[in-house]
Amino acid sequence: MIEPTESNPLKVILADDHEIVRAGIRRLLSIDRRLKIIDEAENGQDLVDTVSYHKPDIVISDIMMPKLNGIDALKKIRELKLDCYVIMLTAYEDSFHLENALEAGADGYLSKDINAKELIEAILDVIKGERVFSKSVVRLVKKKSANSSELDATPVVITKREQEILDLVAKGKTSQYIAEKLFISVRTVESHRYNLMQKLDVSNVAELIRYSILKRTSS
Amino acid sequence: MIEPTESNPLKVILADDHEIVRAGIRRLLSIDRRLKIIDEAENGQDLVDTVSYHKPDIVISDIMMPKLNGIDALKKIRELKLDCYVIMLTAYEDSFHLENALEAGADGYLSKDINAKELIEAILDVIKGERVFSKSVVRLVKKKSANSSELDATPVVITKREQEILDLVAKGKTSQYIAEKLFISVRTVESHRYNLMQKLDVSNVAELIRYSILKRTSS
DNA sequence: TATTGATTAAGTAGTACTACTTAATTTTTA
DNA sequence: TAAAAATTAAGTAGTACTACTTAATCAATA
Numbered sequence: 001m002i003e004p005t006e007s008n009p010l011k012v013i014l015a016d017d018h019e020i021v022r023a024g025i026r027r028l029l030s031i032d033r034r035l036k037i038i039d040e041a042e043n044g045q046d047l048v049d050t051v052s053y054h055k056p057d058i059v060i061s062d063i064m065m066p067k068l069n070g071i072d073a074l075k076k077i078r079e080l081k082l083d084c085y086v087i088m089l090t091a092y093e094d095s096f097h098l099e100n101a102l103e104a105g106a107d108g109y110l111s112k113d114i115n116a117k118e119l120i121e122a123i124l125d126v127i128k129g130e131r132v133f134s135k136s137v138v139r140l141v142k143k144k145s146a147n148s149s150e151l152d153a154t155p156v157v158i159t160k161r162e163q164e165i166l167d168l169v170a171k172g173k174t175s176q177y178i179a180e181k182l183f184i185s186v187r188t189v190e191s192h193r194y195n196l197m198q199k200l201d202v203s204n205v206a207e208l209i210r211y212s213i214l215k216r217t218s219s
Numbered sequence: 220m221i222e223p224t225e226s227n228p229l230k231v232i233l234a235d236d237h238e239i240v241r242a243g244i245r246r247l248l249s250i251d252r253r254l255k256i257i258d259e260a261e262n263g264q265d266l267v268d269t270v271s272y273h274k275p276d277i278v279i280s281d282i283m284m285p286k287l288n289g290i291d292a293l294k295k296i297r298e299l300k301l302d303c304y305v306i307m308l309t310a311y312e313d314s315f316h317l318e319n320a321l322e323a324g325a326d327g328y329l330s331k332d333i334n335a336k337e338l339i340e341a342i343l344d345v346i347k348g349e350r351v352f353s354k355s356v357v358r359l360v361k362k363k364s365a366n367s368s369e370l371d372a373t374p375v376v377i378t379k380r381e382q383e384i385l386d387l388v389a390k391g392k393t394s395q396y397i398a399e400k401l402f403i404s405v406r407t408v409e410s411h412r413y414n415l416m417q418k419l420d421v422s423n424v425a426e427l428i429r430y431s432i433l434k435r436t437s438s
Numbered sequence: 439t440a441t442t443g444a445t446t447a448a449g450t451a452g453t454a455c456t457a458c459t460t461a462a463t464t465t466t467t468a
Numbered sequence: 469t470a471a472a473a474a475t476t477a478a479g480t481a482g483t484a485c486t487a488c489t490t491a492a493t494c495a496a497t498a
Contacts, residue, residue, distance in 0.1 A: 393453090393454070393455090394454075394455075395453095395454085409454095409455075409456085412455080412456080413455095413456070413457070413458080416456080416457095417457095422456075422457090423455080423456080424455080
């Protein structure tokens with residue numbers, strides 16, 4: 001990719017199901033004339049279609065979207081060998097989504113907290129072939145790469161029992177309730193909760209729920 | 220509606236995005252020959268379409284579905300004056316969804332924990348013109364109708380600040396973190412959390428998040 | 439059958455959340 | 469500008485969750 005210029009700008013496609021978010025990104029990117037948003041998509045299916053049609057240089061996509069989520073859309077884009085860089089822009093700063101995104105072939109994984117300057121820099125870096133992560137995500141990457149030599153890709157395996165407990169936790173049930181329902185000790189439930197959080201690299205029920213709800217939406 | 224019989228069974232349509240759930244309901248209803256499932260839908264849009272086409276006697280629908288959620292689908296069904304009873308079958312036992320469902324014109328609101336006998340009875344009751352709620356939901360209804368004479372319909376209003384805090388809570392942020400981010404006291408954040416839970420009639424962060432995520436999916 | 443993985447459970451300790459009240463200050467609106 | 473609503477904040481107390489460890493039992497499988 002040659003250096004983008006005002007007369008030969010980067011072709012960008014945005015994907016997010018919320019008009020507000022798209023408007024926000026449009027706004028952020030509007031300050032740099034080297035970037036041109038050529039189309040937008042409000043779900044993963046639209047995204048795959050518009051990427052096929054427009055052949056953009058770069059895609060900036062949300063993860064949680066109706067019809068087809070961002071990660072599955074990314075997989076399709078890679079399958080179809082549509083040559084473009086893809087940055088996931090998301091509210092989920094956990095290693096579960098990060099890993100899925102990387103595995104699917106994302107070139108970047110940025111938090112929605114990002115500002116204009118950072119986003120534009122990230123795009124330009126990605127175009128140069130680099131991978132970008134927002135600061136808040138770096139620590140997850142570090143943690144992972146410290147444990148593994150290069151690409152460990154240890155898949156997160158949630159057992160049947162854990163899934164059962166996760167579902168109840170996500171419904172707002174207390175450990176006490178879950179214990180009674182499943183005829184096990186409160187301490188056992190707590191163990192499962194703890195193990196789940198370890199596996200998913202989160203530290204509270206809120207993030208646990210995001211995982212459980214998103215997983216359902218994505219599959 | 221005349222009494223359904225084996226030779227003249229009730230026409231039922233199911234809507235749920237998960238094949239597993241539909242299969243489960245099919246199973247539950249299969250024991251009563253007076254009920255016949257004539258079609259299924261896996262999202263709200265499909266549901267509206269199939270109801271328009273098939274004119275069923277009764278619809279049993281999930282709330283959280285892609286494309287169009289169950290409540291919005293119900294609204295459309297009512298708008299289109301498609302004459303049928305609608306029971307929401309859901310995992311969300313909170314007054315937020317209950318109220319939305321009732322407001323949209325639901326004839327029943329049942330928990331997914333229901334068993335075959337209860338479900339069949341509920342359907343037959345609804346056909347007689349009654350409204351049905353599963354036990355776990357009754358307490359919510361009671362609470363509401365105690366305060367209000369008949370139809371209070373006090374809308375739940377979440378202030379800007381509360382929304383801001385809800386979003387952070389839903390991201391898994393602690394009160395400590397939120398306080399620092401918004402330059403307010405931890406106790407203030409806790410007050411907002413408490414008020415939010417009161418307004419939404421829930422008692423922990425898990426249910427709070429369901430609300431916040433679902434609200435986003437539904438609007 | 440020996441090993442691995444799943445499930446169970448408890449110890450210990452700290453942190454965060456939840457419940458409910460009261461009330462002062464802003465801000466908004468009638 | 470007075471009244472209402474929103475935001476702030478703290479008191480008090482209890483409950484639930486989170487962190488990390490160790491370990492027994494059971495089931496599957498190599």
